[in-house]
Amino acid sequence: MSEKVSELSMLEAINETLHSEMARDERIVVLGEDVGRNGGVFRATEGLIEKFGENRVVDTPISEAAIAGSAVGLAMAGLVPVAEIQFLGFSYQAMHQIAGQIARLRYRTQSRFEPQITIRAPFGGGVRTPELHSDSLEAQFANIPGLKIVLPATASDAKGLLTSAIRDPDPVLFLEPLRGYRGIRDLVPDEEHAIPLGEANLVKKGDDIVIISWSYQVELSKRVAESLEEDGVSVAVLDLRSIVPLDVEALTQIVAHCGRAVVVQEAPETGGFASEIIATINDECFWSLEAPVARVSGFDVPYPVGMLENLYVPDEARIRAAVLKTMEEE
């Protein structure tokens, strides 16, 4: 059986998924700033308003609290909101509604209300967007019980995971790497494609060390892993795909197999999700380790603008250095 596929950018895959999900389920309402007439500032929602009309594709005021808050009311009234926060850094304006309302409604209602709410937001650096347009805030949201956090690394996964996110009965924060919108292209199934949330993807097998990552850093990690093969180091790459839920089993299995691990994240180091990964490794398979687990992160500074971001964002050289150093540890 050969599945039909098309080569798409991550952005095209996201756009196609929004089209197909809105066609499948007429309860879905897309809302956000400039998502309608303009098709989204990155074109993620292009063509939706023409196909589904302005009642289901809503241009909102620049009001993040009202966007996230009205998603709650829409869901409670029986619709399925797919909200866009134009940049993840703007979510600070919506933080109360996301953390204080959306994430807690199931708990307050003993699951009588199923908060089928998706919030999409682009994030991450590397495309010269300024601070608050580039910040990687995933760890801040990971500390909010009730919220799922999904971060695709490929176009195919963007389709498969967004499909599942929209259909999921829990609220999902779906984070799209700005660098990946046009910078990542791969083969995407033409037909319906849903990847269960909480299943990590071992994108490259390896025996000596594993690089654990998510979102765009998976792309960098793959390149480093492949280049190190030439140097005789067998490097596995694990794409977590979602940090909540976290695939502890896949994580433990590969770390125990390799005995060495490096975690790569773009966020500042202190309190980043890499720390949680390392704590989980300590809990689950500490005695399999042959070396301390290393982190490659951004720096503990506000996201720097302009050319400085070249130094801030983890690159292949820093990941490679961390892998080699971890390989040398006795």
Added chain:
Amino acid sequence: MEITDEILIDLYKRMVRVRLFEEEAGRLAESARLPGFLHLYVGEEAVAAGVCGALESQDQITSTHRGHGHLLAKGGDFNRMMAELMGKATGYCNGKGGSMHICDLDLAMLGANGIVGAGVPISVGAAYANKLTGNGLISVSFFGDGATNIGAFHEAANMAAALSLPMLFVCENNEYAEYSPRHKTMAITDVIERAAAYGFPGAIVDGMDCVAVFEAASLAIEKIRGGEGPMMLECKTYRFYDHVGVKGTASDYRTDEEVEEMRKRDPLVVHETRLIESGIMDADSIQAIKDDIQKEVDISVEFADQSPFPELEDMLVDVYTNGESS
């Protein structure tokens, strides 16, 4: 519109339900039988009764930190409310939400809220859903004067107006934002000016008179249902007790004279006088209503007392679907 005797009696019952439940909750709090904060609605009953009395059962409401009155006036269950206040497993939120986070989707009550102003944008979403599906419902947000100083209110008011949504904004102006008087926290006298700023109409209403509220709400609701977009009522009302807990007098932030003056306008007394003077009810039938409702309140205390507290396993469920914790 014609207000029948039946409506007048119904409004009275709604107010008595709130008053007697709240007085009981206050007594329990004073004897340390309720954990956490208690924000009593006593004094403001005419607003919840007048508005909820004018709604269809499936019209959605969002409520506030002072939210017991809204749910009770919409028909909330005494037992589940009292149990929630006591932190019991049989409460509206299994004893996990508390006084400020009760919601009842069967009654289209989308939630009380511990954060001032947080319910207003939620009502915008419900109003949008009503408009999109053409279900004929409206959504109502109750909020205090203090809430109109927070950003969420302004985002919500603007968005409801821009999208011409079927939503009623009900400001319960009790003149105090927690302990700070209105004139210290805003430079306008009437909150209703803020509706005009966003381009929708509204009215100032005597919030101590359930009939005035009912009439104004009915008029507004008819227009909103007819597709005229959002409206606001500013109900001038008063909180007989303090921001938290009971007391109400001998406080630093307002005078006893002011409280006594407002107590003369007790919404229950105002309406009782009307019912008696118009010959609709007499003192005995009024007392009979109070006795019946007090019995229900007593039963709820008994129910809550005998209910178990939630256990550790209850704490760990309903975070994610299928009852999972993370």
